[in-house]
Amino acid sequence: MKKEFDQPHIYKPLMAGLMAGIIATVLNIFYDVMYRSATGFSLSDIINVSSIIFGTVLALLIAGSIFALLERYTRYVQLVYILVFVILTLLCVRWALHVHRISDPTLNSEFRGLLTGIVIISGCLASFLVPFFVKHEKIFM
DSSP states (O other): OOOOOOOOTTHHHHHHHHHHHHHHHHHHHHHHHHHHHHHOOOOOSSSSHHHHHHHHHHHHHHHHHHHHHHHHHOSSHHHHHHHHHHHHHHHHHHHHHTOOOOSOHHHHHHHHHHHHHHHHHHHHHHHHHHHHHHHTGGGTO
16 A cells, blocks of 8 residues: 655755755766876865765755745746756856966866866756756656
C-alpha cells in the first residue's frame, strides 16, 4: 500500500537543488583534478576538495530555495529563474576573471582559470538543471 503525503512547497525545488549540487560537486572536483594536473597549479588554501563540496552543494541548495521563492511570486518561474541565474553566472565569471589572489602573475592566472571553471560549471547547472529537476521530479524521487 502506497501512502501519499503532502509535501511542503519548498520540497521539490530544494531536492532539485540538492541533486544538482551533488552533480555539480562531482563535475567541479573532476575539473579541479584535471586542471591542476594540466597546469601544475598547487595552491589549495581557498579552492580545495572540502571547499568545493560544501560551497557547491550549499550554493545549489540556495538556488533551489530561490526557485521555490520565485515559484510562489512569479508566473513564468522557469524563464525568470533561468534569466536571473544566467545573469548571475555571467557576473560571477566576470568577477572571477578579475580576482587578484597572489602577486605572482602565473599563479594568479592559474587561480583565475580554476575559479572561473568552477563558477561556470556551478552556474550552468544551477541555471538549467534545477528547473529541469523540479519539472521532472520522478528522476530523483
